[in-house]
Amino acid sequence: MQFLKEIIGRWWSEFTLQTKLMATATLVVSLVMSSLTFWAVNSIQQEAQINDTRFGRDLGLLLASNVAPLIAEDNLTEVARFSGRFYNSTSSVRYIIYADQEGNIFFGIPFSQNEVKNSLTIQRKLELPEEYNHDIKLPMVRQHITPDGQVTDVFVPLVDNNQPLGTLAIGINPNPTLVASSNLTRDVTIAVFISIWAMVILGGVFNALTITQPIKELLLGVKNIAAGNFKQRIDLPLGGELGELILSFNDMAERLEKFEEQNIEELTAEKAKLETLVSTIADGAILLDSQLKLVLVNPTANKMFGWDDKNIIGKYLLDFLPSEIGQQLQKPLKNISVEEEHIDDEQYYHISPTRGEFRVTLREPNHHTFRILITQVLDQNQENLKGIVMTVQDITREVELNEAKSQFISNVSHELRTPLFNIKSFIETLAEYGDDLTENEKVEFLQTANHETDRLTRLVNDVLDLSRLESSRSYEFQALDLEQPIEQTLRTYQLYAKDKNIELIRDVEALLPSVWGHYDLLLQVFTNLVGNALKFTPEQGKITIKAYGVKNNPEQPEEISHVRVEVTDTGIGIAKEDQEAIFDRFFRVENRVHTLEGTGLGLSIVKNIADKHHTKVNLVSEVGVGTTFWFDLQVFQEEKVPVAH
Numbered sequence: 001m002q003f004l005k006e007i008i009g010r011w012w013s014e015f016t017l018q019t020k021l022m023a024t025a026t027l028v029v030s031l032v033m034s035s036l037t038f039w040a041v042n043s044i045q046q047e048a049q050i051n052d053t054r055f056g057r058d059l060g061l062l063l064a065s066n067v068a069p070l071i072a073e074d075n076l077t078e079v080a081r082f083s084g085r086f087y088n089s090t091s092s093v094r095y096i097i098y099a100d101q102e103g104n105i106f107f108g109i110p111f112s113q114n115e116v117k118n119s120l121t122i123q124r125k126l127e128l129p130e131e132y133n134h135d136i137k138l139p140m141v142r143q144h145i146t147p148d149g150q151v152t153d154v155f156v157p158l159v160d161n162n163q164p165l166g167t168l169a170i171g172i173n174p175n176p177t178l179v180a181s182s183n184l185t186r187d188v189t190i191a192v193f194i195s196i197w198a199m200v201i202l203g204g205v206f207n208a209l210t211i212t213q214p215i216k217e218l219l220l221g222v223k224n225i226a227a228g229n230f231k232q233r234i235d236l237p238l239g240g241e242l243g244e245l246i247l248s249f250n251d252m253a254e255r256l257e258k259f260e261e262q263n264i265e266e267l268t269a270e271k272a273k274l275e276t277l278v279s280t281i282a283d284g285a286i287l288l289d290s291q292l293k294l295v296l297v298n299p300t301a302n303k304m305f306g307w308d309d310k311n312i313i314g315k316y317l318l319d320f321l322p323s324e325i326g327q328q329l330q331k332p333l334k335n336i337s338v339e340e341e342h343i344d345d346e347q348y349y350h351i352s353p354t355r356g357e358f359r360v361t362l363r364e365p366n367h368h369t370f371r372i373l374i375t376q377v378l379d380q381n382q383e384n385l386k387g388i389v390m391t392v393q394d395i396t397r398e399v400e401l402n403e404a405k406s407q408f409i410s411n412v413s414h415e416l417r418t419p420l421f422n423i424k425s426f427i428e429t430l431a432e433y434g435d436d437l438t439e440n441e442k443v444e445f446l447q448t449a450n451h452e453t454d455r456l457t458r459l460v461n462d463v464l465d466l467s468r469l470e471s472s473r474s475y476e477f478q479a480l481d482l483e484q485p486i487e488q489t490l491r492t493y494q495l496y497a498k499d500k501n502i503e504l505i506r507d508v509e510a511l512l513p514s515v516w517g518h519y520d521l522l523l524q525v526f527t528n529l530v531g532n533a534l535k536f537t538p539e540q541g542k543i544t545i546k547a548y549g550v551k552n553n554p555e556q557p558e559e560i561s562h563v564r565v566e567v568t569d570t571g572i573g574i575a576k577e578d579q580e581a582i583f584d585r586f587f588r589v590e591n592r593v594h595t596l597e598g599t600g601l602g603l604s605i606v607k608n609i610a611d612k613h614h615t616k617v618n619l620v621s622e623v624g625v626g627t628t629f630w631f632d633l634q635v636f637q638e639e640k641v642p643v644a645h
Contacts, residue, residue, distance in 0.1 A: 056172035099126035284392030533569035
C-alpha cells in the first residue's frame with residue numbers, strides 16, 4: 001500500500017501546476033454533476049416509493065373490502081378464487097396472505113392451502129410489525145429490501161360489520177418502469193463519471209509522456225546551459241513542434257559548447273600571457289576579490305612579504321600582511337571593497353573611492369620602504385566591483401638615494417660655501433683696505449685666496465668625476481699593463497713625498513699579465529689612494545704600491561687568474577667605527593681627528609671605479625700602525641667584451 005502511494009505521489013508530482021489545476025477542476029465538476037444526478041435519481045426513487053405506498057394502500061383496502069364478507073362466511077374457496085383472479089390480473093402484487101386474529105396464516109398466494117396447514121398440522125404465522133395496531137382500522141404500509149428486490153408491505157385489518165376477522169398482508173412490487181429508469185440513470189452516471197476520470201488519467205499520462213516530460217527535460221537543459229554546462233543534450237523521440245524545439249535546443253547547445261571551447265582556449269592563452277607578465281614585472285602584484293581574499297600573487301610580492309613557503313591563495317589578505325602594512329591598509333582596503341547592506345529585505349552594495357597610494361616602512365626584519373597603490377577593478381559598466389589590484393614597489397633604494405642626494409647637496413653646499421666665503425672675504429679685504437696693508441699681508445691674502453681656489457677646484461673636479469662615474473656613461477676597456485699607471489702615480493707624488501720625507505716604494509711582480517681595465521680610471525684610483533696615504537702618513541713613513549698575480553684556478557693551478565693591487569702606508573690608520581663608512585661620500589677621517597682637510601669624495605670615486613671593473617676595494621687598517629687598500633683586477637682575455645658601464 002505504501003509502495004502504491006509512493007508511485008501515485010511520484011506520478012502526480014510529474015504533472016505541471018496547470019495540469020494539476022485542470023485535473024482538480026475536472027474532479028470537482030464531475031463530482032458536482034454526479035451528486036446532482038444521484039440526487040435526481042434518489043428523488044425519483046422516493047417519489048416512486050410514495051406512489052407505491054399509495055397504490056398498495058388503495059389496493060389493500062379494495063381487496064380487503066371484497067374478501068372480508070367471504071371470510072366472515074368462512075367461504076375460503078371463494079376467497080381463494082377471487083384472490084387468485086386478483087393476483088393474476090396484475091404484476092404489481094407479489095404476494096397475498098390472510099391471517100386470523102392470532103396471526104395464523106390460513107391462506108396465501110402464491111402459498112397454497114396445503115402449504116399453510118397440512119396433515120402434519122404444520123402451521124405458519126404472519127409476523128406483523130411491532131407498531132401494527134389491530135384496533136386501528138386503517139392499513140399500515142412499510143417498505144423493505146428482500147433478496148428479490150424492494151417490496152412494499154401493506155397490512156390491512158379484515159373487518160366485517162365492525163367485527164375483526166384478521167389481517168390481510170399484501171406485497172406490492174415497485175413500478176418496473178421507474179426502477180429501470182432510475183437504475184439506468186444511475187448506471188449511466190457512474191459510467192460517465194468513470195469515463196471522465198479515465199479520460200483525465202489517460203490525458204494526464206499522455207500529457208506527461210508527450211508534453212510535460214519534454215518540457216521538463218527542456219527546462220532542466222536550459223538550467224544546465226545557464227549554469228555553464230554546454231554539454232547538455234536532450235534525446236527524446238518526438239516529432240512536431242516539440243521535436244523541432246528539442247532539435248533547435250541541441251543545436252544551440254552544440255554551438256555554445258564550441259564557442260565555449262574557443263573562448264576557453266583564448267582565455268587560457270590570455271591568462272597565461274597575463275600570469276607570465278605579472279610574474280616577470282619588477283613590482284609586486286596582488287589581485288584580490290571583493291571580499292579581500294587573495295586571487296593572484298606574483299613572485300615579487302611573495303618575496304617582499306615572505307610568502308614563498310605559504311599557501312595563501314583564497315585566504316584573507318589582512319591575516320598575512322606585516323603588522324605595519326596591515327594597520328595602515330586595513331581601513332582603506334575595507335572602504336574600497338564591497339560593503340553589503342540589507343534594506344527592506346533587499347541587498348544593496350556600496351563602492352567606495354577607486355584608488356589610493358600609501359607609503360609604508362618596515363623596520364623588521366630588514367629596513368624596507370614600500371609604495372603601495374590600490375586600484376579597483378570594475379565591470380564594463382563601471383558599476384559592480386570585480387576585484388582589487390595592489391601594486392607594491394620596493395622604494396628602499398629610491399628613498400636611500402633621495403636621502404643621499406639631499407645629504408650630497410647639503411655637503412656640497414657646505415664644502416663650496418667655506419672656500420667661497422674665504423675667497424670673498426680676503427678679496428673684499430684687499431679691495432677695501434689694500435692701501436692699509438703691507439706687501440707681505442697682501443701676498444699672504446692672495447696666497448690664501450689662491451689656496452681656497454685650488455680647494456674649490458678640487459671639490460668641483462671630484463664632484464664631476466663622481467657624477468660621471470655614477471652616470472650611464474660607457475667606458476672602453478682594453479688590455480692594460482699596470483706598470484704604466486703605477487709608474488706615473490709615483491712620479492706625480494715623488495716631490496711631495498720627498499718634501500714630507502716619506503719613502504715611495506714600487507713592488508710590481510715581473511712578467512705580470514695584462515689586465516682588463518681603463519687606463520685613466522685606474523690612474524685616478526692610484527692617485528687617490530696614494531694621495532690619501534701621503535696625507536695621513538707622518539714623516540719617515542713608507543708608502544708601497546704592490547702588484548702580483550694570484551693563482552686560485554684548481555683546474556690550471558699554474559695559471560694566474562687575476563692580479564691583486566695593494567696600496568700600503570704606515571700612517572695613522574682608520575678606526576674600526578670609521579671603516580664601515582670610509583667609502584661614503586663626504587666622509588672624512590679628518591672629521592674625527594680635526595686635522596687634515598679634503599673633499600671626502602676620493603674613496604667614493606675609488607669605489608665607483610672598482611665597480612666599473614667588476615671588483616671591490618677592501619680595507620685592512622690598524623690605528624697607529626697603518627692601512628692597506630687592495631683590490632683584484634681580471635686578467636685580459638681576447639674573448640672578453642671590452643666595454644663597461
